[in-house]
Amino acid sequence: MTELNEKPGTRVGRHTGTVGPGPLNGSMQTFLSEVQSDLVQGMLSPRVLNDPELHQVELDRIFTKCWVFVGHVSEIPNNGDYLLRYVGEDQFILVRDEQGEIQLLFNSCMHRGSPVCRAEKGNSSHFRCPYHGWIYKNSGDWNGAPQRARAYRKFDGADWGLRKAPHVDSYQGLIFACLDPDAVSLREYLGDMCWYLDVLLGLNEQGMTTVGDPHRWAVPSNWKSGADNFVGDAYHVIALHQSLEEIGVLGGDVARGVGSNFHVALDGGHGLIVTHMPMPEPLGYMGFPPEVHSTFDLKGLDADQRAFLDADHGVVGFTIFPNLSFFRSFGATEPGKPPTTFTLLRQWQPKGPENFELWNWSLEWKSAPKEFNDAAYRAGVSSFGPSGIFEQDDTVAWAGGPPTGRSVFARKTMKFNYQMGMEGMGDYAIREDWIGPGTVSTTPWGEMNQRRWWHQWADRLMAQ
Amino acid sequence: MQILVDRGKCQGYGNCAVAEPRVFDLDENGIVKVLVDAPSEELRDQVKYAVLDCPARALHLEG
Incomplete structure (x- = not known):
């Protein structure tokens, strides 16, 4: 059966993601080159502290590229424990899934973009979008939709899990995530900071824990x-x-x-x-x-x-x-x-x-x-x-x-x-x-x- | 307390799994899977809620 306004032979599509930042415009490039040469002389333009355009470039080129802190391991000790956290201005669910793996799931349903998790913290094996009821496992995998047998017979759930951070890792209890699939490892990103994290947080095996x-x-x-x-x-x-x-x-x-x-x-x-x-x-x-x-x-x-x-x-x-x-x-x-x-x-x-x-x-x-x-x-x-x-x-x-x-x-x-x-x-x-x-x-x-x-x-x- | 499930009626709304994940889960096709057929008495309120919450009337409680 084909819908009236669809051409015969139309096939269901698969989402293919794009990676990599958008291009910088010429005036932004000129400004940032000035920032670089100013810094060599110990100066910095005040524009860096309030510019909507620059802010967008930061979200694109820093927050989707760097390893960003999202929580402490002691905040999600049990399978199913979750918290709402942010990378840049995007809201994610930081969750320990049923296999004990820490995941960072984009809190947005693949159907219409509604948040699938509405509580700041809790414990759940699944996240269900309140809009139409699409359901995801706490690993982010697609787990079903109401009326699936009548409405989504050709549907491949493997393509429609929640978007998630391709990399999540922790060091001395600090959990970081990186949205860039081609990122270096967390250890490499932290580099020599690991040496100092050891002497600050690793003074015994039990380590430190968050308070509330x-x-x-x-x-x-x-x-x-x-x-x-x-x-x-x-x-x-x-x-x-x-x-x-x-x-x-x-x-x-x-x-x-x-x-x-x-x-x-x-x-x-x-x-x-x-x-x-x-x-x-x-x-x-x-x-x-x-x-x-x-x-x-x-x-x-x-x-x-x-x-x-x-x-x-x-x-x-x-x-x-x-x-x-x-x-x-x-x-x-x-x-x-x-x-x-x-x-x-x-x-x-x-x-x-x-x-x-x-x-x-x-x-x-x-x-x-x-x-x-x-x-x-x-x-x-x-x-x-x-x-x-x-x-x-x-x-x-x-x-x-x-x-x-x-x-x-x-x-x-x-x-x-x-x-x-x-x-x-x-x-x-x-x-x-x-x-x-x-x-x-x-x-x-x-x-x-x-x-x-x-x-x-x-x-x-x-x-x- | 015994849970009776009609998997043929289940439409995959998942309300049960959200209401009481210790008793209800979803299989790979998003269809209800009962983890504990006869749950302990302390779960009665949550199980009752999960059963009432099923829009497809696929769940029943006996006892």
Whole structure:
């Protein structure tokens, strides 16, 4: 039987996907070339913080090409556990399927595009579209449609499963996905960051786990401002977060603390702010107290990684390109109380060029006593999160990006200064005697990491 | 409690599998597959709901 308006012999089609980014137009190419040459001189156009066209190019050439963080393994421990997560601005279902494999399924029915999953989290063996009832297994495979025997006799279900990320993998509990079928492996993408993830998250076999669900809130700023800050900006702490010192929450000498930081820049645009802070007795690695330190078992680390810890090093923050950051430092649960080391994962999720959603996960050691973990959680959410005092400072400052970025006047007359620490500026130099991988600075008073992050950004947007 | 299923009537709506995946599943053709013929009493409410929810009236509950 053929429908009236179809030509005889019409066959059912198969969807064939297209890969690869669309072409850049000439004016965009010219602008990005300028960005590249500006960066060499330590300058950056404000346009990068608010431009709808540029934003589309980012979604196309960064978020569909890079490995992007989508969750922590502890968030989906059982088969069927799922969460709604984002790569760029696209909503996906992160799910552990019936075989125990982690999948990242595009939350959009192959029939009419309605979301097949309407809950933020849960457990399900199947996802069924509410519109017409098409059903998918939690592996993404097509599993049926109502009235199939009457309506879809020639149908090959193998072609019509949910679209999914071709690559999903994890490292030290962090799950990343990549939408590019031709991508390098996650290990290769993270490169030397793996070395640092080991010393931060792999201090024993049990590892770290998320505490509850991530806090999420809207920030009127461009997502790149968060990535830029966490990849290397130790400079802002003394000025912007001074009030924390004043009210006694930091309980120490902030300037001296920041002064002991330095940068580690890695290939791929990843970068860290490393600390060198000898801890008063009886505190252990990175300020963890004895009841936590004693649960660490470094047998998964190599000699250099152990030397890093033994030399009183830690990491206060990092950014994995493009939009995952990390924070580990101290905070008091209330003014006057002793500081507690807490650990956060932070993600800058784009929502158009002038807004992002900030996602904040608290992490705790599975091996640590509950009392310590509770205090660390309170210290963490008091510092970062919708009510966090660091957060309020940072996000107010970052909100300056979009109005400047869209200003015609600013685009004609301004370049941001990214020259701190460039040659002749000061004593910011490259250290040769470093025990770990990466290019390492002598002081925090430079912007090598930020410039390299932006170079990576521009290079990826320009890539053929 | 015993579940009776008429697979010939099933039209693959999948409501049952969504309502109670511990008892109902779908086969490779999207047709109902009962995993447990006589589910335990604590699942009664969910199973009852799944049976009532079948638009093709392919499921019945006895006992």
